[in-house]
Amino acid sequence: MSTPKMPALVLTLALSAGLLGLAAPARAQTAPETLNCPVLELQGVKPGEGTLRIAVYGSAESFNKKPVFSVTVAAPAASTYRLGLCGVSSPEAAVTLFQDTNDNGRMDTNIIGIPSEPWGASGRPVMGPPSWDAAKVPVNGSPITIKLN
Template identity: 30%
Template structure:
């Protein structure tokens, strides 16, 4: 066999499995309806910011949220945010921007001075909560996540 034939045979045997293997369709991300209900808002006018996380390692890291939603209460002490989320584990952190400066204001120790809350109504004492404390599962059935801003 010539060197050219061996080279072609070698390339062909490498490509053959790729050409004959079934090609799977791209995975579709299933979503489910989720209604986030926020109660006991301190202000009926200040914007509520909802930070959604679905990566444990990114939880509460600046700019690392998966989804951010702004909701104006429109004079109400409660808001409801309907959305579709991909299946998996999620956690929500939220703040209410009382002075409308588009920041989460904090004191010299880094503790928020504006109202905040977390999914599962976790109330941190000395440190920010962990993702596992705040997580909920989106898995096909419609879900209601109720969060109280009451301190």
């Protein structure tokens, strides 16, 4: 099995970023636990730098095309952030995100195409862009935890 090339990762994350660019800014939220919503926990956020652009997909067919939930929120003051994914009702979901530290609306990369801004995906880590199979996780009441790269 061949390992995907890094430019494919950039394309995947850029596609997600493009979809996320259409997302409305998040409003103040009630604690997700009180709303009985799946909880997303992000670790390794650069506190106070730019915005988080998050997309959640509910099926292989919609992955990186049409999220069931997307949001752009200001980076929190802490390195950990929790968000309720209210409206995500599929039995499995895949989350992709990046921290747009300079708020230019896209994921920046270095000269060879490696992301230079923090990014992450749910599921198991892979070299290159995440696929549905690698990123899908059960939506079963347990938090979906992602450590940004």
